[in-house]
Amino acid sequence: MTKRILISGGSIAGLTLAHWLARYGFQPTVVERAPGLRAGGNGVDVRDMASGVVERMGIMPRVQAAATDVMGMKFVDADDRSVAHIDTRDPGAVEIMRDDLVALLHEATDVEYIFDDSIRRLEQDDNGVTVTFDRADTRRFDLVIGADGLHSTVRKLAFGPESRFLRYKDHYFAFANTDAALGENRWVTMHNPRPGRMAGIYRSGNHAQAKAYFIFRSGPLTYDHRDVAQHKRLVSDVFGSEPSWRIKELLAAALADPDFYFDALSQVHMDSWSAGRVALAGDGAYCASPASGAGAELALVGAYRLAGELAAAGGDHQVAFPRYQDSHRALVRTKQQIGPNVRLMVPKTDTGRRVRDTIARLPLMRALGTIERLTQARKSDALPKYNPDWLRHPHRPTHMIDLSVHNHNPHPDPRGRGPQRWTRGS
Numbered sequence: 547m548t549k550r551i552l553i554s555g556g557s558i559a560g561l562t563l564a565h566w567l568a569r570y571g572f573q574p575t576v577v578e579r580a581p582g583l584r585a586g587g588n589g590v591d592v593r594d595m596a597s598g599v600v601e602r603m604g605i606m607p608r609v610q611a612a613a614t615d616v617m618g619m620k621f622v623d624a625d626d627r628s629v630a631h632i633d634t635r636d637p638g639a640v641e642i643m644r645d646d647l648v649a650l651l652h653e654a655t656d657v658e659y660i661f662d663d664s665i666r667r668l669e670q671d672d673n674g675v676t677v678t679f680d681r682a683d684t685r686r687f688d689l690v691i692g693a694d695g696l697h698s699t700v701r702k703l704a705f706g707p708e709s710r711f712l713r714y715k716d717h718y719f720a721f722a723n724t725d726a727a728l729g730e731n732r733w734v735t736m737h738n739p740r741p742g743r744m745a746g747i748y749r750s751g752n753h754a755q756a757k758a759y760f761i762f763r764s765g766p767l768t769y770d771h772r773d774v775a776q777h778k779r780l781v782s783d784v785f786g787s788e789p790s791w792r793i794k795e796l797l798a799a800a801l802a803d804p805d806f807y808f809d810a811l812s813q814v815h816m817d818s819w820s821a822g823r824v825a826l827a828g829d830g831a832y833c834a835s836p837a838s839g840a841g842a843e844l845a846l847v848g849a850y851r852l853a854g855e856l857a858a859a860g861g862d863h864q865v866a867f868p869r870y871q872d873s874h875r876a877l878v879r880t881k882q883q884i885g886p887n888v889r890l891m892v893p894k895t896d897t898g899r900r901v902r903d904t905i906a907r908l909p910l911m912r913a914l915g916t917i918e919r920l921t922q923a924r925k926s927d928a929l930p931k932y933n934p935d936w937l938r939h940p941h942r943p944t945h946m947i948d949l950s951v952h953n954h955n956p957h958p959d960p961r962g963r964g965p966q967r968w969t970r971g972s
Contacts, residue, residue, distance in 0.1 A: 719810075
């Protein structure tokens with residue numbers, strides 16, 4: 547019987563998955579490359595079905611208590627004069643800083659953790675997966691789940707190089723801590739020094755620390771996604787000579803932050819999220835890019851569904867993995883259809899910027915945003931419920947409600963048959 551499940555990645559998807567697997571009677575272990583919970587990150591939205599997941603975990607009151615209170619986006623000129631603003635408040639969503647949400651998920655999840663380590667090799671056979679770590683001793687698990695982000699190690703080992711799955715969206719972005727005094731309280735203030743570039747500051751009235759943001763349009767760049775010093779040089783090359791607004795102060799503060807984050811705006815598109823006894827969740831499987839504003843939603847709901855389908859199938863991954871994908875695919879497709887977010891923040895031309903400012907001053911913008919949210923909510927399925935004590939009652943029906951018809955795959959992935967070795971390259 548499937549019991550021991552290794553989860554690679556200790557962020558939103560990985561911790562949510564570990565929480566629900568433990569509640570359903572599995573024995574999850576979380577391995578995280580960082581020496582502890584990863585600090586930093588931007589604001590993330592908990593909305594729609596994701597709100598239901600958080601409520602069922604019992605942490606919604608604490609999520610609401612830690613929420614940000616940002617009212618919207620404000621665009622300013624070189625002299626810090628407001629030229630337009632958009633109210634982004636959504637009464638059906640809670641915005642919280644990523645690291646605050648991760649801390650709450652961790653507190654609610656009592657499982658085994660392996661920090662400061664990573665998976666080096668996976669050897670899969672009919673009965674389980676042998677996992678070789680960088681530091682810890684080799685261990686045996688029934689299943690392995692990669693919840694390790696856009697540049698997933700598990701995906702590389704089990705599915706192939708990331709170039710097969712990542713779709714670049716023409717922009718790079720960076721964010722880091724900065725001085726809150728540089729931004730207006732409760733607003734995301736943005737300035738476009740020239741077409742294809744944006745610098746901004748995110749300041750929540752509930753948090754002493756603010757976030758500096760930088761986005762620029764570019765062709766594909768070659769860089770090491772783990773080399774922070776290289777990332778800082780790339781952003782400095784683009785924004786270091788910009789004299790307008792408060793870009794110099796924002797950049798100086800950001801470059802001094804050891805948690806400086808930089809990457810491409812990219813999406814992950816995969817035909818299958820599983821290969822034998824290995825599956826993916828969160829950004830590693832279906833990243834919609836930060837421009838979608840849906841990363842936390844997809845991670846929370848996807849992890850909840852994956853754990854629930856494993857419980858409903860009595861631990862049978864050959865049944866559970868296809869059901870997980872079938873149930874979650876529609877939401878992923880919806881959220882990967884990015885709206886005008888990037889065009890609003892980073893117009894390609896001066897004319898585009900002027901049009902953006904004109905449109906943003908119209909009351910129509912908030913009405914359109916409300917209509918879009920209501921339309922997406924109507925398209926969403928109801929959050930399913932699963933029986934958490936199936937292991938103690940193996941003969942009891944596993945579903946508490948009908949999850950509708952699942953499309954079973956009569957031809958499991960052939961990569962799941964027979965011994966295989968996946969080794970991480972240097």
